[in-house]
Amino acid sequence: MKKILIVSFAIVLTFYACDSSKENSVSSFDINAEITGVDDSSIIYLMMVKEGKLEPVDSAQIVSSRVSFTGDLENPEMIYLKIGDSRKMINIFGESGSISIKADINDLDNVEVKGSGTHDDLIAFQEFMKPIDEKSNKLGEEYRAAAAISDSEKMNEIMQKYEGIRLEQVARIKEFVASKNESFISPFIIRRYLSYEMDYPELDSLLSGLSVSIHPSEDYQALDERIKTLKSVAIGNPAVDFALNDTTGNPIAISSFKGKYLLIDFWASWCAPCRRENPNVVNLYNDFKGKGFEIIGVSFDESRSKWIDAIHQDQLTWPHVSDLKGWSSAAGKLYAVNSIPATVLLNREGIIVAKNLRGDALRKKLEELYAAEDQNI
Numbered sequence: 001m002k003k004i005l006i007v008s009f010a011i012v013l014t015f016y017a018c019d020s021s022k023e024n025s026v027s028s029f030d031i032n033a034e035i036t037g038v039d040d041s042s043i044i045y046l047m048m049v050k051e052g053k054l055e056p057v058d059s060a061q062i063v064s065s066r067v068s069f070t071g072d073l074e075n076p077e078m079i080y081l082k083i084g085d086s087r088k089m090i091n092i093f094g095e096s097g098s099i100s101i102k103a104d105i106n107d108l109d110n111v112e113v114k115g116s117g118t119h120d121d122l123i124a125f126q127e128f129m130k131p132i133d134e135k136s137n138k139l140g141e142e143y144r145a146a147a148a149i150s151d152s153e154k155m156n157e158i159m160q161k162y163e164g165i166r167l168e169q170v171a172r173i174k175e176f177v178a179s180k181n182e183s184f185i186s187p188f189i190i191r192r193y194l195s196y197e198m199d200y201p202e203l204d205s206l207l208s209g210l211s212v213s214i215h216p217s218e219d220y221q222a223l224d225e226r227i228k229t230l231k232s233v234a235i236g237n238p239a240v241d242f243a244l245n246d247t248t249g250n251p252i253a254i255s256s257f258k259g260k261y262l263l264i265d266f267w268a269s270w271c272a273p274c275r276r277e278n279p280n281v282v283n284l285y286n287d288f289k290g291k292g293f294e295i296i297g298v299s300f301d302e303s304r305s306k307w308i309d310a311i312h313q314d315q316l317t318w319p320h321v322s323d324l325k326g327w328s329s330a331a332g333k334l335y336a337v338n339s340i341p342a343t344v345l346l347n348r349e350g351i352i353v354a355k356n357l358r359g360d361a362l363r364k365k366l367e368e369l370y371a372a373e374d375q376n377i
Contacts, residue, residue, distance in 0.1 A: 027096030030070045037105035047080040076118040076184040093119035121185035132169050182211040187219035196338045200230035229336040239350050242331045244321035258350050261293045266342040268300040269310030274341040278314040302326045
């Protein structure tokens with residue numbers, strides 16, 4: 001609720017990476033689905049994630065509520081049956097062998113899948129997490145109700161409760177992953193539920209507990225790449241340089257700010273938590289800009305006009321850059337940013353000294369840095 005996240009607490013099924021260097025054997029699968037409530041002659045699309053995008057790979061006409069598909073998979077992965085031109089989809093873990101599906105188009109929360117052990121593990125995970133998810137969902141409803149009447153006191157109270165529940169969620173997820181360290185479901189779960197909030201030592205520790213047999217998983221490979229990126233931008237390392245265009249089309253490199261403390265502020269005009277944080281950042285900038293402090297705003301916007309409008313509306317007077325590629329921002333990828341607002345603080349030598357500090361915590365860190373300088377004078 002505090003940040004805009006790529007992932008949510010429901011199973012999110014849209015982020016995969018591809019690695020053409022793997023040489024795994026390809027296995028065949030066949031899917032036989034009975035989908036009631038769908039008109040005969042409707043087209044069912046078999047969809048998979050290809051290079052980060054969900055794309056149709058086959059289609060068939062449903063006859064007497066039945067449709068079949070065959071295909072090949074290197075490893076178990078999520079596949080989708082999209083119902084005609086609607087947004088309704090049946091999501092299952094596909095793997096080699098024969099898989100049967102029974103579903104009612106009007107009740108896709110209760111799809112019966114047989115023949116996929118990995119999908120069985122997914123259902124087991126959902127059941128294992130249900131008690132915590134119910135608590136989280138209830139708090140979510142309470143938060144939305146409080147937000148609707150702008151009850152900030154109630155909202156803050158709910159957020160404090162939520163922090164405790166999140167700790168329960170994380171502990172429970174880790175427990176499940178440890179019990180399924182030979183299942184392809186485990187890197188899938190880690191990637192969607194934990195990776196966005198973990199730094200590389202903790203994430204590396206989780207991955208090291210997984211069986212070598214599931215290392216070919218696309219999710220495992222993506223997590224391994226994320227660990228490498230996180231390690232390269234860990235606190236204590238020199239900042240990874242990048243240059244993006246400012247609002248006038250001129251490139252600005254972060255290396256050009258050496259000699260100053262620099263805050264790299266990842267945000268977007270459409271990110272409500274970012275916009276709420278902006279007044280704090282403005283105050284911080286006004287208080288420290290005369291002491292050799294600078295900010296560079298890196299926007300995850302796609303609309304140039306909305307980006308510039310937000311800069312003016314929030315009176316953000318520091319330099320701003322963007323490649324207008326949203327979550328595909330080149331700078332965001334270099335710093336493994338998949339939730340915003342996010343910050344990276346550099347010292348005068350361009351070394352990373354703090355990450356993801358905001359509000360009072362960021363102010364306190366800057367005060368500490370300047371106090372240390374004064375002592376060395």
